Amino acid sequence: MDGNPITPAGMAALRARYEQLLHTDRPAIVEVVRWAAGNGDRSENGDYIYGRKRLREIDRELGHLAKRMAAARVIDPARQSERDRVLFGCSVEIADDDDNRRTLTLVGDDEQDAGLSKIGWSAPIVRALRGAKVGDVRRVALPGGEKNWEVLAISWPDA
Template sequence: MGQDRPNYITPAGFAAMRTRYEQLFGVDRPALVEVISWAAGNGDRSENGDYIYGRKKLREIDRELGHLSRRMKSAKVVDPSRQEDRSRVFFGATVTIVDEDDEERTLTLVGTDEADASQGRINWYSPLAMALKGAAVGDVRRVSLPGGTRDYEVVTITYPDA
């Protein structure tokens, strides 16, 4: 992700990220350190599976902690329930769109860290979200996707209640 683009995130997305960080830092990591020090006391470390696996797992946890820490530091929390202009598509909007084949999809535009296409949460910086930004109900937007160009009409736009 480019440094020039803000790392937008919803309050719920940020809370989930912080919860994951606190779980890793306060629970998982200390428990693992305990296992590693116990395993280290069991003689030869070169053939000690608990020790070797524990060190590997600890590196993974530390990597994830570092990643989460950087993402939280760069996060810009935006609460979609506070959106004043609810007639257009902005960050956090839930949008129902229909394509040329009358296929309807409902999507919520969220930050990179909370995107999950299988749940209908698409990245704010994805081609589809970029095309929908600023659209109003009835607007048709053309999107270039890997499978070709498609036109989508905006059917509904909703935001969470405050």
């Protein structure tokens, strides 16, 4: 899959963060810096120094988000035609050799959240599972060693 795949919800979250930074957070910090600059000596003015630092951080994040959104390729998982294989956007139930079961949802790297079992498209476990069908066993190289995972079920969001 070319580019940076992302779900429509993931792209909306990136856009919302970008808009929040650009139209709310940045203007508020600019106003604080403007006020602090008017107070005289800037070398010992904490509001001014912190404000300038925060502006640089916001500008870096805006640049990063702009690049990620430009490289993103929105893929709606509900519209996937091949529903019998592990592909972008599906939820897959897997079990290891000790029958420890997990359900993972395959999402874009910009929207991954391990606490919610949303695993990024370039994660090692996802790379190993790509294209698998129910019943397939895949070996995954993890930091703790190699592990075999069997695909038990594949599900897709409704259209």
